[in-house]
Amino acid sequence: MRRIGPGVAISALLVALVGLAAIWPGLLARADPNAVEPVDALLGPSGAHWFGTDQLGRDVYSRVVHGARVSLFIGVGATAIALLLGCLVGMLAAACGRLVDEILMQITDVLLSFPGLLLSLLVVAVLGPSSTNAAIAIGLSSAPGFARLVRGEALVIRQAGYVRTAVTFGAGRARVHLRHVLPNAFAPLLVLALLSVGAAVIAGSSLSFLGLGPRVPTAEWGSMLAQGKDFLTISWAMAVFPGLAITVTVIAINIVGRDLQRRFEGRHPGGTF
Amino acid sequence: MARSERTATASPLPTAGRALPTADGAQPSAGRVQPTAGAGPLITVEDLRVTFATRGGPLAAVRGVSFTLSPGECLAIVGESGSGKSVTARALVGLVGAGGSVSAGRLELAGQDLRDLRERDWRRIRGRRVGLVLQDALSSLDPVRTVGAEIAETLGNHRLVPRAARAARAVELLAEARVPEPAVRARQRPYELSGGLRQRALIASALAGQPSVLVADEPTTALDVSVQAQILDLLAARKADGEALLLISHDLAVVSRLADRVAVMYAGALVEEGSVEDLLRSPRHPYTRELLAAIPSAHARGTRLAIRRDAATGPAVTAPDAAGCRYAARCPLVQARCRSAEPEPVAVEAEVGSRPDKAGPRDTAAAVAVAVAHRAWCWRTDEPWPAPQAGPARGRVRRADDVVIEVDTVWKSFRGPDGSRRPAVRGVSFELRAGETVGLLGESGSGKSTTAEIVLGLLEPDDGAVRLHGRPWSRLPEAARRPDRHRIQLVPQDPLGSFDPRYTVERIVGEALSAPGRRAAARRRDRIVELLGLVGLGAEVLPRRATQLSGGQRQRVAIARALAPEPEVLVCDEPVSALDVSIQAQILDVFADVQDTLGVAMLFISHDLGVIYHACDRVLVMRDGELVEQGDVEQVLRAPAHDYTRALLAAVPRLDTATFA
Numbered sequence: 001m002r003r004i005g006p007g008v009a010i011s012a013l014l015v016a017l018v019g020l021a022a023i024w025p026g027l028l029a030r031a032d033p034n035a036v037e038p039v040d041a042l043l044g045p046s047g048a049h050w051f052g053t054d055q056l057g058r059d060v061y062s063r064v065v066h067g068a069r070v071s072l073f074i075g076v077g078a079t080a081i082a083l084l085l086g087c088l089v090g091m092l093a094a095a096c097g098r099l100v101d102e103i104l105m106q107i108t109d110v111l112l113s114f115p116g117l118l119l120s121l122l123v124v125a126v127l128g129p130s131s132t133n134a135a136i137a138i139g140l141s142s143a144p145g146f147a148r149l150v151r152g153e154a155l156v157i158r159q160a161g162y163v164r165t166a167v168t169f170g171a172g173r174a175r176v177h178l179r180h181v182l183p184n185a186f187a188p189l190l191v192l193a194l195l196s197v198g199a200a201v202i203a204g205s206s207l208s209f210l211g212l213g214p215r216v217p218t219a220e221w222g223s224m225l226a227q228g229k230d231f232l233t234i235s236w237a238m239a240v241f242p243g244l245a246i247t248v249t250v251i252a253i254n255i256v257g258r259d260l261q262r263r264f265e266g267r268h269p270g271g272t273f
Numbered sequence: 274m275a276r277s278e279r280t281a282t283a284s285p286l287p288t289a290g291r292a293l294p295t296a297d298g299a300q301p302s303a304g305r306v307q308p309t310a311g312a313g314p315l316i317t318v319e320d321l322r323v324t325f326a327t328r329g330g331p332l333a334a335v336r337g338v339s340f341t342l343s344p345g346e347c348l349a350i351v352g353e354s355g356s357g358k359s360v361t362a363r364a365l366v367g368l369v370g371a372g373g374s375v376s377a378g379r380l381e382l383a384g385q386d387l388r389d390l391r392e393r394d395w396r397r398i399r400g401r402r403v404g405l406v407l408q409d410a411l412s413s414l415d416p417v418r419t420v421g422a423e424i425a426e427t428l429g430n431h432r433l434v435p436r437a438a439r440a441a442r443a444v445e446l447l448a449e450a451r452v453p454e455p456a457v458r459a460r461q462r463p464y465e466l467s468g469g470l471r472q473r474a475l476i477a478s479a480l481a482g483q484p485s486v487l488v489a490d491e492p493t494t495a496l497d498v499s500v501q502a503q504i505l506d507l508l509a510a511r512k513a514d515g516e517a518l519l520l521i522s523h524d525l526a527v528v529s530r531l532a533d534r535v536a537v538m539y540a541g542a543l544v545e546e547g548s549v550e551d552l553l554r555s556p557r558h559p560y561t562r563e564l565l566a567a568i569p570s571a572h573a574r575g576t577r578l579a580i581r582r583d584a585a586t587g588p589a590v591t592a593p594d595a596a597g598c599r600y601a602a603r604c605p606l607v608q609a610r611c612r613s614a615e616p617e618p619v620a621v622e623a624e625v626g627s628r629p630d631k632a633g634p635r636d637t638a639a640a641v642a643v644a645v646a647h648r649a650w651c652w653r654t655d656e657p658w659p660a661p662q663a664g665p666a667r668g669r670v671r672r673a674d675d676v677v678i679e680v681d682t683v684w685k686s687f688r689g690p691d692g693s694r695r696p697a698v699r700g701v702s703f704e705l706r707a708g709e710t711v712g713l714l715g716e717s718g719s720g721k722s723t724t725a726e727i728v729l730g731l732l733e734p735d736d737g738a739v740r741l742h743g744r745p746w747s748r749l750p751e752a753a754r755r756p757d758r759h760r761i762q763l764v765p766q767d768p769l770g771s772f773d774p775r776y777t778v779e780r781i782v783g784e785a786l787s788a789p790g791r792r793a794a795a796r797r798r799d800r801i802v803e804l805l806g807l808v809g810l811g812a813e814v815l816p817r818r819a820t821q822l823s824g825g826q827r828q829r830v831a832i833a834r835a836l837a838p839e840p841e842v843l844v845c846d847e848p849v850s851a852l853d854v855s856i857q858a859q860i861l862d863v864f865a866d867v868q869d870t871l872g873v874a875m876l877f878i879s880h881d882l883g884v885i886y887h888a889c890d891r892v893l894v895m896r897d898g899e900l901v902e903q904g905d906v907e908q909v910l911r912a913p914a915h916d917y918t919r920a921l922l923a924a925v926p927r928l929d930t931a932t933f934a
Contacts, residue, residue: 161765165771168758168763169759170787172755173751
């Protein structure tokens with residue numbers, strides 16, 4: 001096993017911290033993120049309010065910490081949806097013969113040709129704005145990429161000797177694909193999934209920046225950034241800290257993801273998952 | 274410490290060149306060293322040691338190897354994989370690899386000290402003074418460049434030929450390496466050439482710098498016998514031209530065709546060296562004897578090839594400070610002394626029968642000095658070798674009516690890259706009866722594997738039919754074939770690729786018992802252990818993954834797995850061609866045992882005549898998709914009727930038992 005570099009260690013720590021904030025925000029920020037205090041509106045960072053306050057006097061630090069839950073929910077949820085849908089479509093395309101493959105891949109190609117954000121906007125416009133719908137929208141828009149990857153992996157693994165051998169034992173198509181192809185295609189997929197969590201966090205924040213995320217007053221980094229930009233001339237802190245939260249989280253996730261990718265490179269197919 | 278004493282005691286025993294001091298130390302390094310007989314060795318290696326730093330501590334890959342190589346001479350280093358033979362060869366060109374450190378008492382090329390050379394000095398030696406030919410020509414040649422450009426690069430590196438003349442010289446070199454239509458081939462890329470042509474192109478590029486030494490590392494291992502013969506002839510011609518040749522091989526038969534002297538390596542050290550005749554006629558070290566006994570051939574028919582039944586012989590452990598003879602763990606002649614003291618070289622007299630007195634090897638040195646010294650590093654050189662055990666009797670009474678598989682004029686073609694259909698199998702018919710082994714012999718591309726896949730029901734024939742017990746087997750919907758799938762099982766050439774990388778041995782075998790899940794496999798553990806027992810493996814391999822097994826163990830697991838569904842037919846597709854000869858011997862014994870106990874029919878595909886001869890009752894000879902000859906093994910291989918079979922037999926490098934026995 002490779003040694004863990006300092007950058008990766010710090011990133012992993014940050015990802016863990018964001019995770020902790022999402023699961024148990026009260027541990028990191030005691031103040032109520034929705035407590036309005038008009039007297040203290042638009043203050044800069046201070047001992048009482050580490051990241052300052054917003055236009056209603058709410059504690060920005062507390063809102064950033066509590067906002068982690070929604071942002072991560074959208075990021076992880078969207079990725080899980082994309083992974084599930086992608087595996088399903090990709091495996092069906094690989095397993096069910098040329099016609100099914102052709103149809104599913106044509107649909108996938110059409111979806112891939114849309115810009116992801118546009119597709120998500122469309123879905124949210126249909127389903128209505130909420131954090132669950134945002135996750136579904138982003139998941140749907142990134143599923144085609146996963147589907148293509150799964151299909152490609154599956155087609156390669158299907159040529160492997162162990163798949164051919166399984167056929168000689170009398171294993172059927174479904175058993176071969178579930179027992180051998182999918183599990184072996186999954187390893188490289190998991191790494192890509194971790195990397196796409198970062199992208200999904202950004203996409204989720206973009207949706208709520210446009211007002212298509214969770215409803216106010218729920219603390220969410222994208223919507224906080226949207227509000228902060230209106231008061232940028234009065235208080236820089238209100239926009240900078242949610243923005244930093246997004247940036248730092250995504251970079252940390254990507255660094256950890258890339259490190260994992262390097263560790264599992266060359267172990268394909270299979271490795272020791 | 275004992276090892277350096279070895280080299281000290283070695284010096285009073287002069288070999289061909291070692292007796293002469295290297296007086297040609299002042300030889301100019303530029304220009305080709307002219308082969309002048311008696312000018313002393315071109316390469317002198319004394320006490321070469323190569324150690325690799327690994328996670329588990331230092332690993333001694335080469336432990337004190339000494340040899341010399343003179344112009345016009347061929348020295349072969351023989352050993353199994355992991356014996357250190359390749360590393361020894363690579364030390365001569367400064368390419369032992371990352372983490373390897375080389376030390377030597379002497380390491381000289383035409384008098385020039387090669388120890389502590391810098392990388393740029395090495396570059397002047399590689400290709401220019403020492404040419405290197407590797408086994409795998411496809412990965413040794415750049416796929417995106419033409420063969421001609423590849424050779425021209427070597428010419429350019431050493432500034433031997435003006436730029437304008439390089440392309441023409443490359444074509445000349447290809448012609449020199451006996452490539453037909455060299456001008457056409459020079460414009461082709463490696464993947465457009467056949468294996469034999471690629472190997473010749475690689476030799477042409479090794480010859481480009483007109484080196485005085487050619488190091489060939491398994492140059493013919495992946496090639497068909499007829500192509501192998503051509504490459505060996507080509508190398509022999511270089512030798513005749515005065516080039517010194519260091520041949521690395523695991524195949525004693527190949528070596529016997531080309532080498533003047535042979536050095537046998539085991540676990541990083543020489544165990545025996547001598548002229549090729551002496552070594553093959555009267556091998557003294559138990560390891561050499563084991564290697565020779567393991568070669569499947571006519572005389573070994575009906576006997577066991579390996580000296581042991583189990584699979585316990587892993588690669589030799591080479592801890593730097595281990596005491597005693599490294600071979601002791603495998604040796605059937607082992608004594609207490611072998612385990613405590615490292616043996617010293619014992620000179621062996623050339624004549625069979627009159628063995629040198631153990632007390633005075635030096636007394637015989639004078640007699641031996643005339644010829645090439647034959648020495649063995651062993652305490653037990655004059656012990657008789659145990660006679661081979663009788664194996665399961667070949668040619669048992671078969672029920673002639675019990676036809677399991679019937680292949681009836683089967684045709685199969687594939688679409689080639691230019692869209693035309695190329696026939697792979699053309700009207701092949703044969704029968705496979707219960708309890709018999711039928712060999713399918715042919716060179717690569719002859720349609721052997723396609724035939725196997727059709728028998729397995731993995732490919733549909735275009736025309737003709739395969740019948741299983743008289744019922745149709747080919748051209749069935751998969752669902753109708755599935756209930757009978759277990760009757761025909763495959764033993765693949767590459768067992769590693771046939772195992773799901775995530776599976777343990779327990780699950781690999783369990784899968785064939787329709788219990789691929791972890792818990793399901795654990796419930797069938799008794800049966801799995803029983804199957805592993807059939808192939809000589811213990812229960813301790815159950816939790817291991819395929820990558821944690823040795824090559825021989827993997828093939829045993831593959832056989833156990835194929836036996837799990839209680840098949841009536843085993844299709845074995847080149848099951849031993851990737852294995853060392855000693856491991857191959859064990860696996861062939863396993864096949865013989867399995868057939869003896871279970872009475873399965875076997876279709877045994879191989880390109881190796883010796884293997885076919887040893888393992889089969891009947892043989893089918895295949896060429897260009899057609900069966901050109903078939904019949905009883907004895908009959909076909911002793912008195913071949915077809916020209917092609919005769920040509921195949923003639924091309925086989927063999928240890929001629931008439932000459933050497």
